[in-house]
Amino acid sequence: MRNTNITSPQPLISFIITTYNLPKQLLVEAIESAMNLTLSKKEREIIVVDDGSDTIDTLKDIQEIANNIIYIRQANQGLSAARNTALRIAQGQYIQFIDGDDKLLRTPYEHCLDIMRYHNPDIVIFESTNKNSKTIPFNYNGPVTGAEYMRNNNVKASACSYLFKKNVLGSLQFPLNILHEDEEFTPQLLLRCERVFTTQAEAYFYRQRKGSIMHPTSKLKLTKSLNDTEQVIYHLQEISLNLPEEERVAIERRIAQLTMDYIYNMCKSHSSNEVEKAVERLSKHNLFPLPDKKYTKKYNLFRKATMTSWGRKTMSLLIKNSLLHN
Numbered sequence: 001m002r003n004t005n006i007t008s009p010q011p012l013i014s015f016i017i018t019t020y021n022l023p024k025q026l027l028v029e030a031i032e033s034a035m036n037l038t039l040s041k042k043e044r045e046i047i048v049v050d051d052g053s054d055t056i057d058t059l060k061d062i063q064e065i066a067n068n069i070i071y072i073r074q075a076n077q078g079l080s081a082a083r084n085t086a087l088r089i090a091q092g093q094y095i096q097f098i099d100g101d102d103k104l105l106r107t108p109y110e111h112c113l114d115i116m117r118y119h120n121p122d123i124v125i126f127e128s129t130n131k132n133s134k135t136i137p138f139n140y141n142g143p144v145t146g147a148e149y150m151r152n153n154n155v156k157a158s159a160c161s162y163l164f165k166k167n168v169l170g171s172l173q174f175p176l177n178i179l180h181e182d183e184e185f186t187p188q189l190l191l192r193c194e195r196v197f198t199t200q201a202e203a204y205f206y207r208q209r210k211g212s213i214m215h216p217t218s219k220l221k222l223t224k225s226l227n228d229t230e231q232v233i234y235h236l237q238e239i240s241l242n243l244p245e246e247e248r249v250a251i252e253r254r255i256a257q258l259t260m261d262y263i264y265n266m267c268k269s270h271s272s273n274e275v276e277k278a279v280e281r282l283s284k285h286n287l288f289p290l291p292d293k294k295y296t297k298k299y300n301l302f303r304k305a306t307m308t309s310w311g312r313k314t315m316s317l318l319i320k321n322s323l324l325h326n
Contacts, residue, residue, distance in 0.1 A: 011045040013116070013163065014092030018082040019100030020051045024061040026101045026207075033103035034096075035068055038110060045070065047086045048100075052076030080174035080181045083159070087166075087173070096163040101207050105129075108136050108201035112163060115140055115197050122146075122193035123164040125156075129202040142197030146190035149198070150250035154257050154296065157186040160204055168192045175235075178228040184235060187254045191247050222269055229262050230278070234285060253295060259287050260302055267316040268323065275312055 015034040019027050027048075034046050050058045050073040059071050074085060083097060094116060098104065112124045121143065149155075159174075159182045172188055174181045190196065233255060240251045259282065266275045282288035290303040305311045 009091070011092040012039065012043040013094040013096060013113075014045040014047060014086075014090035014166070015096050015098055016083060016086040016090065017046065017048045017098045017100055018051060018079055018086075019048060019053065019058060020076065020082075021053045021055055022058075022100045027058065028062055028065065029103045030098050030100050031062065031065055031069060033106070034098065035065070036106055037104070037113065039113070041068075045090065045092050047072065047090060049074065049082040049086050051078065051082040078177060080176050080178070084173045084176075087169070090166060092166060094163050095166050097159045098204075099160055099206070102160065103205050105133070105203050105205050108133070108203040111136070111138050111140075111199060111201045112203050115199065116163060119143070119197060120195065121165070121197045122168050122195045123162050123190070123197070125149075125162040125196065125198045126201050126203040127199075128156075128158065128161050128204040128206050130206055130208055133202045136202070137200045140197055140199040143195040146193035146196050147247045147250040149196045150187065150190055150254060151246075155187060155190065155254050157182040159185060160206070162186075164189060164193070175232075178231065179225045180229050180232055183229065183258060184232045187236060187251055188239070191243070191251065226262065226265060226269070229258065229265075230281070233258050233262060233282075233287065237285060237287065252291070253293070255287070256291050256293065256295065257299070260290060260299060263288075263306060263312075264302070264319070267312065268319045272313050272316055275316060276309065279306075279312065 017027070017030050017034070019030075031046060031048065034044065037044070046069040048058075048062075048069050048071050050071070052073070052075045054076070058073070059066060062069075070089070072085060072089075074082065087095070096104075108126070112126050115121060115124050119142070123146070157180075168189070170192065172185065172192070174185050178184075236251060236255050236258070240248045240255065243251065263275070263278070263282075266278050270278075279288050289307055290299075292303070294300065302315075305315050
């Protein structure tokens with residue numbers, strides 16, 4: 001089912017909002033956060049994809065603002081499929097993803113729009129927050145290439161934490177049927193970007209809801225989350241083998257960072273025996289020990305601490321004890 005009340009030959013930006021069984025209030029806030037920006041109706045396109053909500057009549061709930069959006073309802077296929085559906089029809093020069101339970105923060109996001117308007121970026125990367133920001137920095141850095149940015153920074157993979165030019169996508173899509181799809185999508189997108197701008201402005205407000213995709217609560221969901229992360233690491237490694245050296249070095253940093261996070265989460269949630277099995281699998285792919293690179297102090301300390309079985313067991317105990325006391 002599709003409602004196409006807005007038709008615009010070339011909007012400046014398409015806001016892609018995905019929803020699944022969300023309360024009306026949260027979804028309306030997400031939509032209105034895009035509507036309230038200093039963009040005319042011709043400059044904006046708001047696409048809401050309902051990924052098969054089974055308890056809520058989404059379009060009926062938001063009838064008062066339905067004329068301001070393109071509404072698509074599809075059978076439940078997951079976040080990746082919902083975003084890919086919207087990308088196929090989006091007409092905007094730029095794309096901004098918004099999860100239906102989050103919202104854009106007007107003043108800092110306007111700063112990002114100014115960078116977009118005046119500097120012709122391929123991508124503008126900003127900060128996210130779950131608090132009310134009191135200070136709003138209006139400085140920015142760039143341009144640099146995506147490869148240069150990735151070589152010198154830890155990448156925050158969330159696809160909602162940047163706006164990007166649609167024509168840099170090429171054939172890139174979100175991978176289906178996995179959690180942490182952003183971890184695979186974002187590094188590949190960055191490698192396609194020649195003009196990367198960054199700002200410390202906290203332009204995106206996210207809610208930490210119990211049981212959300214990013215915060216799985218059941219053992220089954222946690223296991224899938226970690227298994228999918230491991231597969232993303234292997235796929236990125238496979239991609240890296242066919243890249244020019246500059247891009248390969250860039251994505252290798254992201255792979256090392258993601259592998260470190262994966263080992264940490266295994267130590268946090270699994271037994272020492274399961275951690276050792278995970279390390280063995282990583283070793284077979286030449287991903288462990290972690291590469292001896294001076295990325296960050298945290299990375300260096302973690303790498304050294306997890307070099308031995310005794311170190312990994314100690315790390316697991318420290319992490320689990322810390323969680324018990326927090």
